[in-house]
Amino acid sequence: MSKAFASSLDTKNFAIIDGYAKAVSVLSRFHTPLCSISGGSDSDIVLDVIQNVDEKKKVRYFWIDTGLEYRATKEHLNDLEKKYGIEIERIKACKPIPICCKEYGQPFLSKYVSEQIMRLQMHEFQWEDKPLPELLEKYPNCKIALQWWCNAYYSPENGVVKMSRFSIGRNRWLKEFMMANPPDFKISNKCCEYAKKKPAKLLIQKYDADLEIIGVRKAEGGIRSASYKTCFSESKSKGCNSYRPVFWYTDSDKKAYEEFYGIQHSRCYTEYGLKRTGCVGCPYNPRVTEELEIIRKHEPKLYTAAQNIFGDSYAYTRKYRAFQKMMKKKTKENTNA
Ligand code: SF4
Structure with a gap:
């Protein structure tokens, strides 16, 4: 032994x-x-x-x-x-x-979401709420991302079939948010x-x-x-x-x-108080706002760098979170009415 x-x-x-x-x-x-x-x-x-x-x-x-x-x-x-x-x-x-973020786009929400938005942007998608067959005809080489956008897939035997996995519906009100606020910056999962x-x-x-x-x-x-x-x-x-x-x-x-x-462990945990380390200020981190506050205090140059690199994604995420809150409130009011 x-x-x-x-x-x-x-x-x-x-x-x-x-x-x-x-x-x-x-x-x-x-x-x-x-x-x-x-x-x-x-x-x-x-x-x-x-x-x-x-x-x-x-x-x-x-x-x-x-x-x-x-x-x-x-x-x-x-x-x-x-x-x-x-x-x-x-x-x-x-x-x-x-360099990746400049060349391909910034990560937003999650790897999967970023990848689908990147594909849609590459096809100059217009963030429109149309049936899947119509969109497949308009954007013929973008099937997976369109399925994600429509929460559905299409088969000639069964027609349009609803799906919940790998769909935009997994992020509540993201579709409604994107239609009302199309992204004006490039989004991509390429930096990973x-x-x-x-x-x-x-x-x-x-x-x-x-x-x-x-x-x-x-x-x-x-x-x-x-x-x-x-x-x-x-x-x-x-x-x-x-x-x-x-x-x-x-x-x-x-x-x-x-x-x-x-x-x-490293000072990131023992001194800064971070719960996990990784790329500084990655927008996929759901607690990125708290993380950024810690970075600002302990590594201010990196804080500025993260803001320059991911700033559009941070702002878009904030806007999406506010939209979610507003929709939640509206839904509650409508249910109580
Ligand atoms: S984990 Fe790092 S490489 Fe991957 S998306 Fe986040 S910042 Fe980019």
């Missing part, structure tokens, strides 16, 4: 013990693992687990500089290197976030692709990696964790497999790990 696995037994926490057993087993099967370090709290635990089980020192570590990163995160990476005696390779984004996904893919190719280790937890919620069913996914094309060592950790398992192994 390895030293690390033995020490995990002392925690008496099943998720931690099971996680260590899995980590030992997964690492033994791969030759060139790459571990993504974000500087966030989940990533800190992943790094600690991997360091404790990687007896042959075969795991490489990397961090992607998206072009919009906290100073505290960069300092934390230096601390992690010292603590574990490792090197964390700093990778530049294929296109940093500020060029600042995060592509640089990681290129690194996997460079090292011919057979395993990518990432810090995703099921309990974190959101589209990122929802896109995985379990802690390991085998590559379909015999390429790089994906492993998430803390996937099954609940918030209390995470706390238990931090206390037992004495994990120190």
